[in-house]
Amino acid sequence: MEPVLIFDTTLRDGAQGENISFSPEDKIKVAQRLDDMGIHYIEGGWPGSNPAADRFFQLARGTEFTNARITAFGSTRRQGVTAEKDANLNALIGCGSPAITIFGKTWDLHVVDIMGNTLSENLAMIQESVAFLKSHGREVLYDGEHFFDGYKANPEYAVQTLKAALSGGADFVVLCDTNGGTLPHEVTEILSTVKAELDTETGRDIRVGVHAHNDCNLAVANSIAAVQAGAVMVQGTINGYGERCGNTDLTSVIPILNLKMKRPCVSEKNLAKLKPLSRFVSETSNMIPLASRPFVGKSAFAHKGGIHVSAVMKNPVSYEHINPEDVGNRRRVLVSDQAGRSNIEYKAKEMGIDLDSPAFDSKRIVSEIKMLEQEGYQYEVADGSFKVLMDKFLLKYEPVFDLESFRVTIEKDKDRPCTSHAIVKMNVGGESEITAAEGHGPVSALDNALRKALSRFYSELEEMQLVDFKVRVMDGRGGTEAKVRVLIESRDGDDVWSTIGVSEDIIEASFEALADSFQYKLAKEQ
Incomplete structure (x- = not known):
């Protein structure tokens, strides 16, 4: 049975997701991690569409990829322009990528009503564009945009568009559920019927791929249904990033193929890199990792x-x-x-x-x-505070410092933004320490004052940093007197931990969470 190939479009289709943006340098780093994972195709962007895309392909030419084929993306030639003179097609050739994906229209509604084109000219655009790219020695993948919608509206014409791509020499034809509205049983029926017709007419086993969007929350299910129906390529993105509701999430598809369907698409060794890859892409795209994401989410197990x-x-x-x-x-x-x-x-x-x-x-x-959780503590999300609490229960808690008092002041006048100052008085190793610091807000000032006081005794705090700060009002009916829960996430070079504080006073709750974070870090080092 032919292996299933994974085509990653995180850097192109994924980057079309809301609030996601990659610099060319970010794209290269992500591409290298995808290559290390064993991904077969990495779609880098649309050459000529913007300077960032051109810069990526320039960087890619100087980067060695062991497993993946860097792939450029673009469209068929324009109406009324020959393939040889089409700027888009020439940009695809000029970027130097070994593989090229072009999309064309398969839905007659788009051809006639949206493009104002004729059905015959659209077929010529597909065939001639693929043939031009093949004449330059490139592997060509043809994406049939809106294929499933087009097939349901006019099956004969939708299949003709695929035949036009194949007659031009396309190495793959990819059936796209661009609007994300197709159901798994429809994918199975349509893809198996279409593939049988193409195989019969050409006398060979046509390689078919699938590109699904998640507007019905079915992109992964549709991709799996497509593989069962004969597809040998799945296109998608890491973490399912993409326009509107996103694309097929490869962090689900890959383990399903490997572990559930016994259709290994990456090695067992590389499969174990899946969660780190998911987190790396989240960090690079500045998106919060989804805890409930199957397989790779923090809550998955x-x-x-x-x-x-x-x-x-x-x-x-x-x-x-x-x-x-x-x-x-x-x-x-x-x-x-x-x-x-x-x-x-x-x-x-x-x-x-x-x-x-x-x-x-x-x-x-x-x-x-x-009892503590009835007061508002939530230790399932605060491993650091739980460890401190367990040490107290087992009479092993040795505080690194004891707070004597703290004071926070906030000053604001009409011409300047708010400024915050904190004074902390504590006992550290038998020595009394009074420290003052300022910060961008009261919690920042407290954090800086604590660090300033403790760093004289513990140089290892230099590698510790606060990376997340969350405040939750536990019962809004109390208005401004409501109890709040503060969660702080900290990290050093080896570890990430969360701590919690609860109080009617947001500053006191923040200090409690901060203090636990420092106690956890220093106890761990000792």
């Missing part, structure tokens, strides 16, 4: 209910459909008001806590945690 955890400790298969490590993820057990003793014991083992310690009483710890 997270267990909260006590019964679930008890079962997973005995046999992970009871509540996990694959081994998390296969896709570079890991199992997480959450500690919350729904937790049981199994959650606490699992979490303790994960943190290297001695379960045989006389002070370890999982029943008492569960009871205490449930």
Whole structure:
């Protein structure tokens, strides 16, 4: 059975998603990670459409790719212009990519009503464009835009557009669900029928691909249905980024093909790089990783209910459909008001806590945690604070510093923006320390004051940084007196951890979360 090829269009179609933008240098970094993953095709953009796209292909020519073929994207020739004189086609040739994808119209509505073209001229545009690119020795993939909608409206003409591409020498014909409105059973029926007709007419096994959009939340399902119907290429993006509701999410398609359908598209070793790749693309595109994303999300293998955890400790298969490590993820057990003793014991083992310690009483710890969660604490999202809490329960907590007092002032006059200043008085190793600092807001000022006070004693704090800060009003009915929950995420060169603070005063809650973050970091180092 022919392997399924993965065609990544994160850098082109994915970049059309709202709030996503890549610099040419970012694109090269992402392309290198995709190549390392074993992706077969990487679509880099539309040459000639903007300077950034041209810069990417210039950089790509000087970069070595081991597994992937860099692919340029463009359209068929314009109406009334020969392929040889079409600027778009010549830009595709000039960019130097070994593979080229061009799209053409397959839906007669677009040909006549949108383009103002004739059906026959559209067929000529497809055939001549593909033939021109093939004459320059390039691999050519033809994307039939709106194919499934076009087929449902006028099946005979939609298939004629694919035949025009094949007559021009196309190496692949890709059926696109551009509007994302097709259902899986329709994909199966249409693709299998079309492929059978093309195979019969040409006397060979035509290589067909699929390009699905997620407007019905079915892009992955439609891509899998297409493979079952005979497609040997899936186009999509990492994390499903793309225009409107996004594209086929390759972080789901790849493990489904490898682990569920036994149609391996990347090696077992490379499959384990999937979650790191997902996170890298999220970071590069400045998008928050989706915790609930299947396979690679932070919550994909997270267990909260006590019964679930008890079962997973005995046999992970009871509540996990694959081994998390296969896709570079890991199992997480959450500690919350729904937790049981199994959650606490699992979490303790994960943190290297001695379960045989006389002070370890999982029943008492569960009871205490449930009481704290009634007050607003949420330890399932604050591993750092949970570790500090566990040390306190086990009488192992040795505070690195003791707060004596802090003061925060905010000043604003009509001509200048707000300025914040913090004064912190604490005891560090038996020494009293009073430090003042300013910052962009009261929490920033407190953070700077804490660092200033502690860095004299602990140089390792230089590598620690605050990367996220969230405030949640727990019950808005209290108005400005409502209790708030503050979550802070920090990181150093090796680790990422979250801490929590709860109070009616947002500054006090922030300081509590900050203090736990510093305590966690320094306890870890010691």
